[in-house]
Amino acid sequence: MFYFLVPTAQATMPDGSTVTGPKYLSTVLNGLTFTAIPFGAEGLDLLSLAASNAALAAEPDVFAFPTDLTAKLLDADVTNLTNYLSPLNVPTSQLAAGQTWVAVLRQLAQVFLAAQYAAAQNGGQSLFTVTVSLKGGKPTPSAALVTTTPGTFDFTKVDQTQTVADTLLEVAAQFTAPIKTLNGGSL
Amino acid sequence: MAAPYLTPLFSDNFTRANVSPLTSPWAIDTAGEASLQIVSDFCQNVGGANSQGVQLYNETLPNDQYASATVGATFPSAAALNIMARTTQNAIPFFSTNWPGYKLSIYGSNAYLYCSTGGLLGFVPIVPGVSIGDTFTIAIVGTTVYLLHNSTQLAAVTNTSVSSGGSALATATDNSGNAVKVSSFVVGSASATPPGDPLDDPTLIYLGQVVVVGSAPAGDSSPYLGHVHVITNPRAGASNPYLGKVTVLGAAPAGNTDPLLGEVVVVGSVPAGEADVYLGSVTET
Numbered sequence: 001m002f003y004f005l006v007p008t009a010q011a012t013m014p015d016g017s018t019v020t021g022p023k024y025l026s027t028v029l030n031g032l033t034f035t036a037i038p039f040g041a042e043g044l045d046l047l048s049l050a051a052s053n054a055a056l057a058a059e060p061d062v063f064a065f066p067t068d069l070t071a072k073l074l075d076a077d078v079t080n081l082t083n084y085l086s087p088l089n090v091p092t093s094q095l096a097a098g099q100t101w102v103a104v105l106r107q108l109a110q111v112f113l114a115a116q117y118a119a120a121q122n123g124g125q126s127l128f129t130v131t132v133s134l135k136g137g138k139p140t141p142s143a144a145l146v147t148t149t150p151g152t153f154d155f156t157k158v159d160q161t162q163t164v165a166d167t168l169l170e171v172a173a174q175f176t177a178p179i180k181t182l183n184g185g186s187l
Numbered sequence: 188m189a190a191p192y193l194t195p196l197f198s199d200n201f202t203r204a205n206v207s208p209l210t211s212p213w214a215i216d217t218a219g220e221a222s223l224q225i226v227s228d229f230c231q232n233v234g235g236a237n238s239q240g241v242q243l244y245n246e247t248l249p250n251d252q253y254a255s256a257t258v259g260a261t262f263p264s265a266a267a268l269n270i271m272a273r274t275t276q277n278a279i280p281f282f283s284t285n286w287p288g289y290k291l292s293i294y295g296s297n298a299y300l301y302c303s304t305g306g307l308l309g310f311v312p313i314v315p316g317v318s319i320g321d322t323f324t325i326a327i328v329g330t331t332v333y334l335l336h337n338s339t340q341l342a343a344v345t346n347t348s349v350s351s352g353g354s355a356l357a358t359a360t361d362n363s364g365n366a367v368k369v370s371s372f373v374v375g376s377a378s379a380t381p382p383g384d385p386l387d388d389p390t391l392i393y394l395g396q397v398v399v400v401g402s403a404p405a406g407d408s409s410p411y412l413g414h415v416h417v418i419t420n421p422r423a424g425a426s427n428p429y430l431g432k433v434t435v436l437g438a439a440p441a442g443n444t445d446p447l448l449g450e451v452v453v454v455g456s457v458p459a460g461e462a463d464v465y466l467g468s469v470t471e472t
Contacts, residue, residue, distance in 0.1 A: 008306060013292070013299065017282050020306025031312065035344040038305025045305075113330070113347045120304040120348035124285075152330060152347045180331050180343045182309075184189075 001185040003105055004047045004056055005063040005084065008038065022047055024062075028055040035182045040115030041126050044088050046108060048181035069102035089128050091165035106187040109179045110172035114153050118168075121148040127164055190340040191326045191333050193253050194382055196375040197246040201230045208233065212245045216355075218280045223356065229259045229368035230356070236364040239267075241281045241357035243274070246374060253326035253333075253377040254354040259370030262317040265361040268293040268369065272325045273352035281357055288352045289332055291325035293317060298341065300325070300334050304348040308332060311341045320370075326377040333377075 009023040022029060022036055022045045032053070036045040049056075057064035063084045073081075075097045081104070082092040094107050118127055127145060145167070148155040153174050158167045178186035197212070208215055208222030209230070215222050221240040224233045232240025244254070254272045262268075269281075274288030285303040292299040296316040300309035313321075313336060324335035334342040354374045358367040 011307075013294070017285075019285060019301055022307065025307070025310075029310075033309075033311045033342075035300075035309040035342055036305075036307060037345065038302075038308075041304060109345070113345060116302075116305055117347040124304045151350055175330075175347075177330065177345075179345045182342065182344075184343070 001181055001183065002049045002052050002067070003065040003069075003181075004049065004053070005065075005108075006036075006045050006047045006056070006059075007061050007088075008043045008045055021045075024056060024059060028053065028059070033182065035180075037109055037112045037179070037181070038116060039088070039090060039112045040117075040119035041124055042089055042115060042119075042128065043126075044090065044112075046105075046112055048185060050183055065101055065105060069105065070100055073097050073099050073101065073104065089165070091169045093165070094169055102187065106179065107169075107172070109187050110175045111168045113175050113179070114168050114172040117151065117153045118145055118148050118155060118171075121151075127168075189379075190335055190338060191253070191328050191331075192378045192381055193255075193324070193326060194376045194378070195373050196248065197244070198371060198373040199230075199244070200228075200371045201225050201369070202228045208240075209242050213242045214245045216241060216243055216276045216281065217278045218276070220281055223358065226368075229370060230358070230372065231366040231368050232358045232360060234360065236360060237362050238364075239282050239357065239359040241269070241355060243276055243353065243355045244372065244374060245353060248272075248353055248374055249376045250351045251328045251377050252354070253324055253375055254356075255322050255324040255335075255371075255373045256356060256369050257322045257371045258317055258319055258368070260319060260368035262293075262295075262319075262321075262367060263361045263363075263365035264295045266294075266365060266367045267357075267359040268323065268367045269355075269357035269359075270323060270325050271355040271357070272327055272374075273349045274355050275352045281355075282359075286355075288349050288355075289325060289327060289346075291323060291334055293323055298323070298334055298336070300332060300342060300344070302332070302346050302348050305346070308344050308346060309334060309342045328377050328379045331379070 006022040006024065008020045010018055011021045011025050012018050032049060034047055034049050036047050038045050052067065056062055063081065073095070078095045078097050081095055085092050090108065091111055095104065115127060119125060122145065145155060150156055153171050155167070155171055158170060180186050203225065205225050207224030209225065213223070221233050221238060223230055223240045223242045232238055234240065252272055254270045256268060256270050270291045271286065272289050274286060277287055279286060285306070287303045290301040292301065296313045298311045298313055299307060302308050311334060322337055326333040326335065330345050330347050331343055332346050333340055356369065356372055358369065360366045
């Protein structure tokens with residue numbers, strides 16, 4: 001399995017409906033089987049493909065995970081991934097040299113699922129631009145986020161003084177089941 | 188890839204007089220969009236070229252659910268079939284923005300999986316293309332969304348956005364007016380594990396209580412028999428040892444007192460490799 005972080009974009013589908021989907025859907029991804037785990041409504045997908053894709057990996061706004069997911073992150077890998085994720089509001093404090101890439105992927109997927117749940121419970125809005133207030137320059141969970149109806153995830157016990165990123169990281173760990181990706185793969 | 192187990196609960200094969208729109212349990216969404224109709228025992232949308240129609244199938248479904256549609260006629264290469272699950276209506280126009288819930292869309296020879304939050308969840312080409320009689324299914328079990336083609340799982344992906352809702356069907360014609368024709372629509376429950384053993388159904392005949400008395404022979408553990416279901420034959424696929432058949436007699440044979448537990452027929456020999464079975468003794472209570 002080959003994993004990529006790909007920004008999303010609006011696309012007009014064949015039936016005329018407009019949807020959010022991975023960027024490059026009509027170019028380097030055209031005709032390729034994939035599954036996607038959206039980062040809630042934040043504009044980023046964790047994409048799984050059946051084969052490597054050099055053209056997609058070469059796009060400047062795409063992050064391609066290495067083929068060997070059992071390899072461990074080096075300091076430079078942490079820096080590169082942090083630099084990619086931070087502007088996209090994805091938590092990065094969990095990244096550390098020595099982690100395996102598959103462990104990083106699962107943590108990210110858990111965070112993405114937590115963001116999906118919270119976004120859907122709050123009208124499909126971005127957690128950072130709509131339902132979150134800014135305190136001290138850092139986005140912190142708003143009442144709307146903290147009172148998200150418990151279900152797959154329970155946000156009700158999070159500390160409202162911590163950042164949204166830390167909140168997502170904390171809550172994401174509640175998802176303990178395998179995370180399904182393409183062709184029966186899981187994280 | 189293991190496909191989920193599907194148990195049909197409601198279905199419509201559209202084999203009745205032409206009607207437009209579809210009537211209960213079908214319902215028109217609150218956005219007031221164009222609807223579906225029956226023409227010559229097939230379901231298709233109302234309208235000509237480049238038209239679209241959608242209707243909700245208002246049967247109550249468990250959260251772990253599926254919806255399937257079967258293609259009844261040649262599938263136009265530029266028309267669409269949409270099957271929705273865990274959907275609700277909230278006046279959002281289906282064809283203009285993201286309809287709430289999960290959607291499987293078949294367009295030409297491609298399958299798209301969507302969620303109202305986050306958008307596209309998957310894409311799979313249908314090889315070698317869509318044929319008459321093909322059945323497409325969207326199923327959701329817990330947080331896993333499945334895409335099936337003729338019971339074969341094409342994709343599965345985890346998503347946590349939508350936890351409940353019902354089903355809906357939508358179709359669109361191509362720019363020549365060729366319609367997608369659906370021959371059946373089935374909804375039901377979905378499970379990642381096989382449905383429960385039907386013999387565990389507490390409404391089945393209860394034979395009575397079996398008490399093991401005495402003691403097991405040296406070296407054998409005391410068996411727990413549990414309760415006994417009456418069946419006529421071993422279940423398909425059941426592994427040995429098969430105890431045999433328990434027959435409940437209508438009346439006790441002469442010389443026996445009621446209640447009579449029945450007659451236990453034990454198979455002639457223990458299957459190869461199995462230890463000798465000790466039944467203990469059985470008494471009535």
